Amino acid sequence: MAMKTLLRLWATFATLLLAAPASAQAxxxxxxxxxGDVAAPTPxxxxxxxxxxxxxxxxxxxxxxxxxxxxxxxxxxxxxxxxxxxxxxxxxxxxxxxxxxxxxxxxxxxxxxxxxxxxxxxxxxxxxxxxxxxxxxxxxxxxxxxxxxxxxxxxxxxxxxxxxxxxxxGGTTYGAMDGGSIDSPTALADPAGPAVTLVTDFLHMPRLAHVVTDTHFNARDRLGRLIAFLAAARQKDASAIGIGVDEESALCVEADGTAKLRTRNGGFAWLVQPRGKPALKPGRPLDWEKVRVTGIGPDSGFDLTSLRVTAPVFAGMARVAGGRLFDAPKAPALAR
CATH class of the missing domain: 3.40.50.880 (Class I glutamine amidotransferase (GATase) domain)
Known part of the structure; x- marks a missing residue:
């Protein structure tokens, strides 16, 4: 009798473990x-x-x-x-x-x-x-x-x-494999150096094959480092472009490639399109004459297939000389 009771208790305990929503035995x-109900049919x-x-x-x-x-x-x-x-x-x-x-x-x-x-x-x-x-x-x-x-x-x-x-x-990824998260001045000072750890042939997402993505963009002043990533990426991929997204913002891309920005704080997505391929040498700062930067806001239209932006929030041609970024367009202040 005691053995049957023990078996019933053990069965009940095992059932509770399997049903628990928190961390199960992995x-x-x-x-x-x-x-939620993981077995329910998708509606x-x-x-x-x-x-x-x-x-x-x-x-x-x-x-x-x-x-x-x-x-x-x-x-x-x-x-x-x-x-x-x-x-x-x-x-x-x-x-x-x-x-x-x-x-x-x-x-x-x-x-x-x-x-x-x-x-x-x-x-x-x-x-x-x-x-x-x-x-x-x-x-x-x-x-x-x-x-x-x-x-x-x-x-x-x-x-x-x-x-x-x-x-x-993105088709090319900043993997942060150097143990840190490189900032813009460091990346621009040596885009061919060991800290710019780009990774390829990882994920293959629709329309992102030639895109390098970056995050926390305006808050952490990452335009310079994305340009440095593109300088390194263009050594192998002449079509590489960049997309940066601000904090509290999301670029939502439909199946046909059209996209809209949604944001909590008035943030933006940044489309970065350089011209040509810069010459790089380890230990040398970046020089790059023409880098187009376009701001995508909630009222903008963006097509990830054609890279066409309608009603951009800002646009301009930046340049890099001696590892320093010049003439970069300024984004409007974010709402708080």
Whole structure:
């Protein structure tokens, strides 16, 4: 009798563990969190879309747009630090989705874990959180996770990235593999140096093959470093251009390539289009005569296919001489 009671208690405990929304028993290499009904059928069709977020606080209208493109179904959050709090916010505060599952990677082996891959296969929308993009490169590049992220958008499903999550979506990525996050003066002083750690052949997103992305853009004065990244990228890719996104802002790209900016604080997206290819030597500062910079605001139109901007907020031709940036257009002050 005592043995039967013990078995029933153990079965009840095991059931509670499997049903728990917080971190379940996961193999070494990742932690897992879930909230909502992960088994419910997706109520609407999904659509291919990109949500390019500059970091900081989220624009909720952008997330509602993303949830709609995900068919109001199942969102998967991928990260390499933190816990399941972002999933809780998406599900409880923003709403409009059936479930959110969060996978927090701590080892490259997790990128081949069958459970992780099955969760990604089931995702209606994928959100790449902020953190350290070097960990994303180390854990995911050349793995089944990277292949599934590429396959996800080919299936007509949306993907989003904020901060480090946006940094890895471009065809050329600043991987921050030097252990830090380089600033504009340092990058312009030596764009061919070891601190400009660009990564290629990682993710392959629609219309981003020749794009280098950057984040926290105006707040951290990153125009100079994005220009330095483009100088290095153009040594191999003559078509490389840059897109920077301000904090609390999101560039929402539809399946046809048309995009609108959504922002909480009046921020912008920055389209950076240099001319030609500069000569680079390790240890030497950058010289580059013509770099067009265009500001995309909430009332602007932007086509990621043609790179055409209608109603730009600002536009101008910057130049770099001796590693110093001149004539860069100034963005209007952000609303606070």
């Amino acid at each position: 193999p070494a290499g990742y932690a897992y969190y879930e909230i 609407a069709r999904t659509a291919q879309a990109l949500m390019l977020m500059g970091g900081g606080e989220w624009d909720r209208g952008a997330f509602r747009w993303f949830a709609e493109r995900a068919g109001h179904g199942h969102i998967v959050v991928l990260r390499a630090s933190g816990a399941g709090d972002a999933g809780e916010e998406i599900y409880r505060d923003i709403g409009g989705v059936l479930s959110v599952q969060t996978i927090v990677f701590s080892d490259r082996a997790a990128a081949s874990d069958p459970r992780v891959l099955a969760i990604l296969e089931h995702a209606d929308g994928i959100f790449l959180a902020g953190g350290d993009q070097a960990n994303y490169v180390r854990y995911w590049k050349g793995t089944p996770v990277a292949r599934l992220l590429n396959a996800h958008v080919r299936k007509g499903r949306p993907i989003a990235g904020t901060s480090a999550g946006l940094a890895i979506l």
